[in-house]
Amino acid sequence: MKIAHDNAERHVLTVTVDNEPGILAKITGLFTARGYNIDSLTVADISADHAISRITIVTGGPPQVIDQIEAQLDRLVPVHGVVDLTTAGPHVERELALIKVTGTGEARVEALRVADIFRASVVDTTTESFVFELTGAPDKIDSFIALMRELGLVEVGRSGIVGMLRGAEGS
């Protein structure tokens, strides 16, 4: 017999929650228990008194599954609100990456040149290595990493996506 797979559509959700113990487990557990995907998840507290956290989740699924994910998140007691940036309107997505590259000679010069084009900054250097910091949309980071692969890439760390609606309104 066949196991069914659905066509996925990428969505970026922001979730504001009470910053209480277990909240992240509650949210990630909801995703695993109900079979939803998490492509990326970031979380940090965002209020002066550390009471509120904002989570950005990149997920995928057919529209009715995305609607369910929103509804399921929304009914958790510590969740204040869920916004689907993908449907809510124009928004920005940013991600930070740290990328370590080793090499000498021409490869090292080339790595620095490419980093300059991408406006990555050098945050650490030795005679045979760099650590670059790059912030941008995820696909920009993808292309930078792809180029670095040929120039001595040894390690990548990515923060996952943080997103926000464009314009004057808060969500």
Added chain:
Amino acid sequence: MSDTPKADRQSGAAILTQCLVDQGVEFVFGYPGGAVLPIYDELFGDERLRHILVRHEAGAAHAAEGYARSTGKPGVVLVTSGPGATNAVTGIADAFMDSIPMVVITGQVPTALIGTDAFQEADTVGITRHCTKHNYLVKDPADLQATIEEAFRIATTGRPGPVVVDIPKDVQIAVPSARNAAKLTASHRYSPQMAAPAEQVIEAVEMIAAAERPVFYTGGGVINSGPEATRLLRQLQDMTGAPTTSTLMGLGAFPSEHPDWLGMLGMHGTYEANLAMNKADVMVCIGARFDDRVTGRLDAFSPESKKVHIDIDRSSINKTVPVDLGIVGDCATVLGQMIESWGARKPQDLGEWKARIAGWRARECLAYPEKSTKDPSAIMPQKAVERLHALTHKREPIITTEVGQHQMWAAQYFGFEKPNKWLTSGGLGTMGYGMPAAIGAQLGCPDDLVIDIAGEASIQMNIQELGTASQYRLPVKIFILNNEYMGMVRQWQELTYESRYSNSYSDSLPDFVKLAESYGWTGIRITEESELDAGIEAMLAADGPVMVDCMVAKDANCLPMIPSGAAHTEMLLYGDAHEGTMDDEAKALV
């Protein structure tokens, strides 16, 4: 309580008991252990709370469910850490699936030992995270009062459900420091939407008014919403004339004696209910959730209808069945809004629709053979339920059930006229639910007749609770339809696995009469149909608890049945051949 000066000097355990009293709690269903001794010491001699000592923590949780479902008030459970908490998990998961308001207090090892694999430590908050509406670990006695208050509010409002409050032993003993004493958690964070937007109500009413073939499909949400919801449902039905069916959980919201009552729908629902759903042009789902047991094959479910779904839980809307109009709100509130909006309208002439339904009714889908083919002298189980109903319905009994064929026969052949009289494990389908639930219901409704319609296999899952009923002199009745099989399993094996009865025979059964007697109960055995009425009368005449072992046909099957994965139009009825096998796609469905 916090304005008494003494409050500041109370231990966590004393604060807890005071909070329970303030919440109006009458009964605490529990079982002691090391991590809750401070709370048990507070309960000692406290006349304000009555502690019911069960025999297993699963019994405590199900008893709390039975109390909650029969009274509409939250059930309260108190268990120790580790095995106490894990034993309660099945009941917590059951309450979660069936939206039963419940607050479960679990003891935990002292704060300093959490995470060290201490004796009787279990990660209760982790284990119950996905089978509770919400849960807490309380690390400071100063937070207890606010936490307990919020726990009750969350358990009882919106879509009800179980809430676990895990309290480490040191927090039970400690006295909150004055500095923290006034700490309260934010109350803004949880506020269910009760009323529907006016335009949605108007749209729903217009859809019903234009319908030529309307049907109301109601569920446990109507019962959970309270007696007012039941009253308003009946009123709206009266105004619109819509034929009405209900899920297993919703039985009793609409009277079974009403001419427009279609019976239960779904897998073991009636022919007329399932065909009415299939042919309806407008379906109004009120407080139900399109469970797979109800819908059958999704792409063939009520294909011609425009669908309205009223539910307090927005995640229930469009979860499995897309609807034309989803209304988030409380059943009673929205029904009230709809009645007001309906005003003095007249429904369409539903004569033709009702005539069609009458045609389906004439199929008499609940008729069953007089005698079993393999076991011709045996009592037919359906007959036993019918007689039980006939001899008790005047007393409007509370019926609980276990899980299996007997549960479905009870749903099919025992008519309910009122809400809160039917307590069954619907979503989780937990064998062993019925006896503890009956105990909880009997405590909450001391003047009611409470009967657990049981199977001989299920009843053994929480058989230890016989002792609880004896101890508290609860006159509950257990009526076992003893077919010497896990009948529902046997039935599926006939349908799907060419009658290979793998492990579904109930071997080595106890003598239920002697077993009952050993606990101080009355035991009655019924073997012949001629003894059926007298046996039931004897059960009713005894003032204490009674266990009836009613021997029934071993081969009777529960019909009608929509095999899983089939459409509402593909029902099996009595007389249809249904033994054999199925393809893998069908076998994979539950």
